[in-house]
Amino acid sequence: MDTFGRHLLVEFHGCDRKILNDEKRISALLHRAVLAAKATPVGEVFHRFSPQGVSGVVVIEESHLSIHTWPEDGYAAVDFYTCGECFPDAASEVMKDGLGAESVESMLVHRGVAGEGDSMQVRRHRRVRAEEPAAE
Amino acid sequence: MDTFGRHLLVEFHGCDRKILNDEKRISALLHRAVLAAKATPVGEVFHRFSPQGVSGVVVIEESHLSIHTWPEDGYAAVDFYTCGECFPDAASEVMKDGLGAESVESMLVHRGVAGEGDSMQVRRHRRVRAEEPAAE
Numbered sequence: 001m002d003t004f005g006r007h008l009l010v011e012f013h014g015c016d017r018k019i020l021n022d023e024k025r026i027s028a029l030l031h032r033a034v035l036a037a038k039a040t041p042v043g044e045v046f047h048r049f050s051p052q053g054v055s056g057v058v059v060i061e062e063s064h065l066s067i068h069t070w071p072e073d074g075y076a077a078v079d080f081y082t083c084g085e086c087f088p089d090a091a092s093e094v095m096k097d098g099l100g101a102e103s104v105e106s107m108l109v110h111r112g113v114a115g116e117g118d119s120m121q122v123r124r125h126r127r128v129r130a131e132e133p134a135a136e
Numbered sequence: 137m138d139t140f141g142r143h144l145l146v147e148f149h150g151c152d153r154k155i156l157n158d159e160k161r162i163s164a165l166l167h168r169a170v171l172a173a174k175a176t177p178v179g180e181v182f183h184r185f186s187p188q189g190v191s192g193v194v195v196i197e198e199s200h201l202s203i204h205t206w207p208e209d210g211y212a213a214v215d216f217y218t219c220g221e222c223f224p225d226a227a228s229e230v231m232k233d234g235l236g237a238e239s240v241e242s243m244l245v246h247r248g249v250a251g252e253g254d255s256m257q258v259r260r261h262r263r264v265r266a267e268e269p270a271a272e
Contacts, residue, residue, distance in 0.1 A: 005204075005213060009143070011247060011255040045179040047195050055200065057193045059183050063204050064193060068217070070139045070248070077141060077247050079215070081204070105255045107245070111147060111213050112206070119147040119241045122258060 005063060005111040008080040008088040012095065014102025021071040023048040023056075029098040030058050030065055037065070037091035039082060062086050067095075076101075081111075103129045139248030141199060144216040144224040148231065150238025157207040159184040159192075165234040166194050166201055173201070173227035175218060198222050203231075212237075217247075239265045 019025050027046050034041050039060040046056040057066040063081040070076070078095055080088035096104050108124040155161050163182050170177050175196040182192040193202040199217040206212070214231055216224035232240050244260040 007145070007213075009245065009247070009256060013255065042183045042191075043181040045181040045193065045195050047178045049197075055178075055195050057181065057195060057200060057202070059181050059191050059193060061185075063191065063213075064202055066193070066200055066202070066217075068141075068199050068219075073139050073248075075139045075248060077139070077143075077199075077217075079217075081202075081213075081215075083204075107256050107258075109145065109243070111145070112209075112211060118261070118263065119149065120145060120243050120261070122243075125254070125256070127254065 004113065005081060005083040006086070006088055007109040007111050008092060009107045009109065010078045010080070010092050010095070011105040012076040012078060012099050012101035012103075013074060013105075015074045015076055016100040017071045017074050019099060020069040020074065020076060021052050021054065023054050026054045026056055026067060026069065029095065030056055030067060032098065033080075033091040033094045034058055034060060034065055036094040037080065037082060037086045037088055039065070039086050039091075065091065103127065139219070140250070141217060141219040141247040142222070142224055143245040143247050144228060145243045145245065146214045146216070146228050146231070147241040148212040148214065148235050148237035148239075149210060149241075151210045151212055152236040153207045153210050155235060156205040156210070156212060157188050157190065159190050162190045162192055162203060162205065165231060166192055166203060168234065169216075169227035169230045170194050170196060170201055172230040173216065173218060173222045173224055175201070175222050201227065239263065
């Protein structure tokens with residue numbers, strides 16, 4: 001079975017609230033992240049909420065990148081779901097810098113795992129403040 | 137902070153391969169799932185891959201529903217990310233029936249959890265074959 005995927009769930013806190021509410025900047029940032037992941041975009045949908053907040057998804061050959069923002073809380077929830085030769089951690093770094101996040105919490109879930117065990121497996125869960133080095 | 141979200145990751149195995157490769161049916165099914173979750177769609181993007189497979193996302197007021205299918209393996213990876221008053225489990229049931237899945241594995245991750253602890257928390261992880269009752 002060749003369905004193996006890496007699903008990186010990321011929580012960005014302490015972000016720039018103005019950026020979080022700017023659909024164009026969020027869209028541009030997501031596309032930079034797609035590029036950093038060396039993924040290939042095939043479609044997208046973005047939506048700006050009233051009074052605030054942006055949701056966006058870029059569907060890629062390798063699955064999808066999504067974002068939901070809560071400007072009032074300086075918070076964004078991002079998903080990097082990739083299959084094949086991709087670099088979701090590089091994409092996450094681009095998002096962190098672009099959002100000006102003070103802290104990042106990420107969880108890596110392997111999906112479509114072949115064999116008798118679980119099809120989904122949590123492989124990593126870590127929390128990093130901007131000034132700290134990453135710790136497993 | 138009102139960023140709390142329920143992110144239900146679901147793996148459907150043993151699905152109807154013809155349905156998994158039919159973009160129109162996958163799109164219709166995802167919209168039925170959105171309806172079952174009592175969510176409000178605000179945008180969508182679907183893509184059919186060559187030689188096979190479908191990716192699709194419906195962005196909803198309450199976040200998003202996504203699907204990636206591998207017809208060759210009878211497998212689909214689905215995400216129901218909802219905030220507020222929604223029913224992701226009902227949406228998952230609709231998907232299970234619509235895909236004719238033989239087994240379902242689901243993981244519920246709470247996101248945007250306020251307080252000093254982790255912002256993401258795995259709250260449930262279960263695997264169910266179609267003929268078995270759900271067990272926590």
